[in-house]
Amino acid sequence: ACNPSGGVRGGENFINVYTARHYEADRALYSGFEEATGIAVRALTGSAEQLLERLRAEGDATAADVFVSADAGNLWRVKDAGLFQNVATPALEQGVPAHLRDPEGAFWGFAKRARVIIYNKANVQPDEVATYDTLATPRFRNQIVMRSSTNVYQLSTLAARIERLGAENARAWAAGVRANFVRDPQGADTDQIKAVGAGEAQATLCNHYYYFRMTQSDDPADRQTIANTGLVFPDQAGAGTHVNISGGGVTAHAQRRDNAVRFLEYLVSDEAQTTLAPLNSEFPIRPTIAPAPALAALGDFKEENIPLDALGRHQAEAARIFEEVGWR
Amino acid sequence: MAIDVVAARSRGFAVDGVALVAVLATLACAAPAIAVISFALSPDREGVAFGGNLLRDGALGTLTQMLLGGGGATVLGAGAAWLVSLCKFPGRGLFEWALVLPLAAPSYVLAYSYASFSWAGGVSPIEVRGIWGAAFVYAVGLYPYVYLAARAAFTSQSACALEAARTLGTSPGSLFWRVALPLARPGIAAGASLAMMEIAADYGAAQHFGLTTLSTAIFRAWYAHQSLHAALQISAVLLIAALVFLMLERRARGRAAFGGGSTRWRPLPRYGLSAPMGMLAAAFCALLVFFGAALPLAWLARLALLHANIGDIAPALVNSIVLSAMGALITLALAAAIAVTARRSRRLGQASLFAAAMGYAAPGAVLAMGALAIFAAAREAGWIGGLSTGLALTALFWAYAARFASAGVQPIDAGLSRLSKGLDASARTLGAGPWRRLIEVDLPIAAPSIAAAALILFVEILKELPTTLILRPFDFDTLAVKAYSYASDERLLEAAAPALLIFVAGLAPILILSHGIASARAGAR
Amino acid sequence: MSTVTLTRVRRAYNGAWSLDDVSLTAPEGKVLALLGPSGSGKSTILRLIAGLEPLDAGEIRIGDQLASSVGVTLPPEQRRLGMVFQDYSLFPHLTAAANVGFGLDKLARAERDALALRWLDRVGLKHRADAYPHELSGGEQQRIALARSLAPQPRAVLLDEPFSGLDPVQRAELRDATLATLAEAKTTALFVTHDAEDALQVADRLAILKSGRLLQEATPREAYDRPTSIDAAAALGPINVFSGRVESGAITTPFGPVAAALPNGTAAQAAVRAEALALSPGAAARVIEVRPHGAHDLVRIEAQGAIWRALVPARSTLGESVDVTIQPAGAFAFSA
């Protein structure tokens, strides 16, 4: 492993992946791909923003063929920087629903996650948190915890709102939620869930899989947290719950374009999707593939339907709004 | 006339090969920081549109933590150093080295482990969070920087000055305030400035505790506002502030001298503390070790046992050690060149010292961006291709050097400064040229401090995350990268094992270092 | 101003006696010089008196107070003694005035500053009040250290080789100035040196030490005129030594007889001060070398294979050989 170029078993037959995902499931995907195609996968993990800068600095000399991120906003940034090339193949087009991919084919989703509301069962009824809007109402004064707005999921959540309802609405909502904070944001999603479980706050927003993972935990503390809390897919009566994708695209200067395309195709293939389903806590990108049973137990939900690139386009504005309303 | 030509060429310092290397080393170490500053200043990009608040709040947050966390670390470190160096109490010998242990734990690991330990659902009755929680974590995690420097300062103090004070009617207690502390001030200040620069550069802990600091402001500008340029502008402010801070520290020493009242060596007198005071002293030291190392270590161990995946991270452990060792050696070579030159030529040396020190206050990711920018420029100029494995490693080691050179220069400089100027002159009159003097005189004599520097650098690089994350080659994970990957995926159980291993891998060098310092009393060879 | 008394004091480092059974009195208001070669235990005596180290046997009294005995060591800060260290040990972070004022911390700020300035004036350094130690010459530093030790009106002051490391002119000046200051302050002083000239110039009484033992305690004159051993004789100037037997009340050296009040036949040693050899034209001894030596010429003479050194008035014209007269006042005999 100290051979820094390690992992190349297939000689020249390989692809280089920059990925901002660091899940165990990914390793299984890579070996699945290698087995299926004989193409080895070399990965460089990192934060999406830094990988983007590296890609930018390397320009046309980059070794990266595929760029993967766990957020559409970041994928859009790569596209915006001109570092993706558009691809379209039947396999991809059939595999990925239109609202979970870039309209021009710069990037393609292969898994999706939902932004859900977690509430404290003792003090909150599920219907009191049926929509994102409820979090901004005075009902929850001093009862909300949130992670920092630097986090891309928060940015994407607000960007989606800007896309659907406009910046003014988004600002009012953010300000309302901000006004309900128990304390300044700290920690990550799991910390917010725990805070709600411990009664320090009554509700929060998080990605569904952080909550889901706790339901699977052996840790008694986690079980207690789950027992104390409930999950709601918001806006089921309205626009639907905000979803985001894990996705990837072929880099503009990919030296192994064909391999890269095959990799993307593989990610949305039946095989990969079924491999992913039990390992990953995300939902499969294809409606036809059933999520793992435990995950399915969270329930069906209606998804928000907006062009994915909106998450990127409005991100800067979302950040500005958060900044202005004091949601750190 | 041949003689005159030779002589004229060799006048002064200018064409000494060692100096040339040092100048290049300095430039190399300062280049990423300079790239950041010049990039930030380049007019063809938008300014800090929203940066006013970000900068102000960040600066305020950083200052607050430097005062609270850095101040706490200073008080704790200096106090512990005093007790251990100049008092007798139960367990003193044990604490002398144990107090260094927290150095092996990266701040972000401490922060994660305190958070998971004490936040909602945790087992602690007190929550360690927010500004005070962060200050606490910085204080117990970073006090060893001050402790090491202060202990060196206390032990190298002239026993005679302390004895003189006693014959003038000063009790052991007030000796600390009236003589020992003032004399150790430069050492303590050096340690405190290291701790404060660590705080300024820290992102992980600050982010997790929800602080707004210059460092989090940089990443907010970069990640949330998508303005790398604004991020670099804030970084430039941080770098320049660090430079000013260092210069002020030098300036504050003023006319007073601190070193050398006496060159005579005599064992330091240690004052026996009364039984209750002795217990208090022992308890104080024990608490530092407990909060800085034992508690977080035990907590991580518990988590790691819940999710034992040691086999999975073995390659990362090997990578970490190889990378840290190579990075330490490269940085050490540059640091040694700078330190040696600083001693031979005052003006050149001072400039090098400052230039090298700048990087220490910058978050690693920012320096990595500086290094990337330089590579991008070189690529556009057609000198190099993409970041192949070799180039990526080069960039990585380069960024390490830029970030940590100062941590290496300081101990070497201190080691060299104990030598008499006469040695260099002796070697010259015996016919030794600059290289022979470097290799046969300076380096061997400074060997203990160079070894100390090597160990510190090894541990620093072992703990380092952002630079490694962005500049490493494909399929090359280190412990820190592993820990980060899991932690950023909020899998604290899985993150515990690599975090614990960082700690453990850092312990061995830390213990060697600690032992070395305990036995290296100036003059006692 | 108190008498300092050491009674049968012993001190061992690592099992070796560094001071062995030393009894000594520094009389009130007088200057006692401790003279001896390097390692003879001079500094150890001062450190024991100051309370910086415990003793292993005997006792030390300052005035009426028992300061040290076995297992009892009054801490230095309670002894009210002044000490001037060999390297002066000024506080490098304090100005000259603050150094001098250091021991006056019981006084109010204004009073303390005034007193410190008065002491600086007394040692002629008022104009350097704001200088830091490293900005002062060695001699100036020594004077600050002296003022610092005297300012708190100690019961006695201990000086450890205060003049070493200075050039001879500075040294003579400083010696005179120190003496004057001590006389003015009427302080009991113990003064360590390995330089006979210093000791003879400064001391009211002289204690000659070697290898941790007290060889002789006497006035300077007595010590010079009536040494009690070869080593004591050697401590105050160059001597020539001859080992022989006493015959008819004298030891016969190659250069002449030395009277010895010892039984005939005793194995004995004669010690003859170099300045007690008078040379006159003659043939008894061969002149090997003549070197100027300040007021004297140092002459090496040889007879019967023995080479002695003689100090004779400068510019004596000597031939190739000389007759030698041993002046009895500078010749001593000790049983071997």
Add this chain to the structure above:
Amino acid sequence: MSTVTLTRVRRAYNGAWSLDDVSLTAPEGKVLALLGPSGSGKSTILRLIAGLEPLDAGEIRIGDQLASSVGVTLPPEQRRLGMVFQDYSLFPHLTAAANVGFGLDKLARAERDALALRWLDRVGLKHRADAYPHELSGGEQQRIALARSLAPQPRAVLLDEPFSGLDPVQRAELRDATLATLAEAKTTALFVTHDAEDALQVADRLAILKSGRLLQEATPREAYDRPTSIDAAAALGPINVFSGRVESGAITTPFGPVAAALPNGTAAQAAVRAEALALSPGAAARVIEVRPHGAHDLVRIEAQGAIWRALVPARSTLGESVDVTIQPAGAFAFSA
């Protein structure tokens, strides 16, 4: 073995002349002592000769080679000179033998070791070959430093206060040993000291310096007997000074006339060596104090308000007052 010549050398630090117009020759194979008080520029001369500093005017030649002139400084490592520093500056990480062998790096390993051992033997320290500097006494360190400087057969060796910091017995021994080694090696030597006795004992020639200026260069005897200025006279021993006017070829001091080869009426100064005052029973001067001073007594006498110091043979019995004779050989007059 080369002659070292300084011609009109100047050196300034921070605008002040630390050496001012010094011309000096260290003759081949001889020992030249540089004598002067602290700060007189002695070390500066050695550092300039060694090439450790550039000069500001004049030139320095070693043998025929121009080593330093304005803007030209042959680096020290190319001068083939030996230097013994005041603190010896031994390499702490090397054994005695390795220290001595350091300058022999052009030789093969075996040859080098053998030569180093030979030199250690010459300074009597062969048995300490494997000792590290901190395991050696001050005197031993000095001898290693001397051997180290001589081993590469330098053209000249420069010694900066090699005997300071030693006790008088060690000092005398080491001085003799050094002299013997230098004589055996027939090396040109420049030797810095501020101790007149050292200079007189060791030197073939003497250069007396003060405040960066050369006062006199002469043989020791000449310098003692015919000083060229008050300062030069003072450099070799205590003197008494009187300022007056020349009348009938003499200056009349309170203690007697001093012959002056100066025009009548000239303002002049008389300098009288303390040992040139002979005292006899009488009434011309009052005896203030008598202190033993080794071979002498130091007597302070007073007449007409002036206090002089006289060195008289020890144990001279003096009354309360004395008559004074000034011996012409130790009395000098200089125009003021």
